[in-house]
Amino acid sequence: MELGLSGRGVLVTGASGGIGAAAATALAAEGARVAVHCFSNRARAEELAARIGGHVVQGDLRRPEEAASVMSEAVAALGAVDVCVANSGGWDEEDVPVWEMSLDRFHRVVEDNLLAPFLTCREYLRHVQGTGVGSIVLVSSVSATFGEAGNADYAAAKAGVAYGFARTLKNEIVRIAPEGRVNVVAPGWTLTGGAAPDAAAVERATATRPLKRLATPEDVAAAVVWLASPVASGMCSGEIVHVAGGMEGRLVEGAPGTA
Numbered sequence: 001m002e003l004g005l006s007g008r009g010v011l012v013t014g015a016s017g018g019i020g021a022a023a024a025t026a027l028a029a030e031g032a033r034v035a036v037h038c039f040s041n042r043a044r045a046e047e048l049a050a051r052i053g054g055h056v057v058q059g060d061l062r063r064p065e066e067a068a069s070v071m072s073e074a075v076a077a078l079g080a081v082d083v084c085v086a087n088s089g090g091w092d093e094e095d096v097p098v099w100e101m102s103l104d105r106f107h108r109v110v111e112d113n114l115l116a117p118f119l120t121c122r123e124y125l126r127h128v129q130g131t132g133v134g135s136i137v138l139v140s141s142v143s144a145t146f147g148e149a150g151n152a153d154y155a156a157a158k159a160g161v162a163y164g165f166a167r168t169l170k171n172e173i174v175r176i177a178p179e180g181r182v183n184v185v186a187p188g189w190t191l192t193g194g195a196a197p198d199a200a201a202v203e204r205a206t207a208t209r210p211l212k213r214l215a216t217p218e219d220v221a222a223a224v225v226w227l228a229s230p231v232a233s234g235m236c237s238g239e240i241v242h243v244a245g246g247m248e249g250r251l252v253e254g255a256p257g258t259a
């Protein structure tokens, strides 16, 4: 199936990371011209860009002026950005309940996962205003749907992106791009490299799923490609596609020592 991505300009934020790199690779395989965004890991972005024929753009997307320069460099490299994949973000590995959470950590995680996508999309939609064409794929998380004990900051930011933000943008984008679409990919735990995960943790994470494995970055990238494609998903907007093997919820731990 021809997905209508050949020759299209696509910006992938956080393409120096695991899921972003897989998305950039999969989009390039469909013929898209890709702007490979990185924050600190320029070497990884350059290696990827060389491999897929992309262009590196760099910046801290929590800073308005850097978000603006990332977008203008992507436009300069690609001519037009037909699709923006707002993927950058991440969580804090430390499990901290809300009553112990510092304001610093809350601000940092919310800035990474809500402010950065907001600034990315604000700059992108300013570009779309000029072209009349655009599509956004936001990368959220199953934490938006099911919460995540010990990471309330992350779950709240990802829920903001997947629900209020995306569902508002899908109604705003058509004011400036009549065929404009905004969709969300919500991955579960995805194997992005590093050490093999602890078997007990995997068993817990997959306990409520019919598919008993963790996602690969390529599983998530396939959903990004589908939502980026005006042919495959041209009548889908405001959708949240979970990539989590049919996950229905989480096993909940009570107080230590309780049954």
Ligand SMILES: NC(=O)c1ccc[n+]([C@@H]2O[C@H](COP(=O)([O-])OP(=O)(O)OC[C@H]3O[C@@H](n4cnc5c(N)ncnc54)[C@H](OP(=O)(O)O)[C@@H]3O)[C@@H](O)[C@H]2O)c1
Pocket: 013, 014, 015, 016, 017, 018, 019, 020, 037, 038, 039, 040, 041, 042, 059, 060, 061, 062, 087, 088, 089, 090, 091, 112, 116, 139, 140, 141, 142, 186, 187, 188, 189, 190, 191, 192
């Ligand atoms: N992996 C999972 O299990 C999982 C599950 C659900 C959702 N997600 C979401 O999927 C997305 C990608 O995750 P991943 O696992 O691929 O993470 P990753 O490998 O850590 O990559 C994160 C990417 O975000 C970039 N980034 C971080 N802070 C940034 C900032 N302030 N400004 C601009 N870019 C910034 C990083 O850039 P540099 O490396 O260049 O600094 C990197 O490219 C994230 O939004 C994450 O929350 C991941």
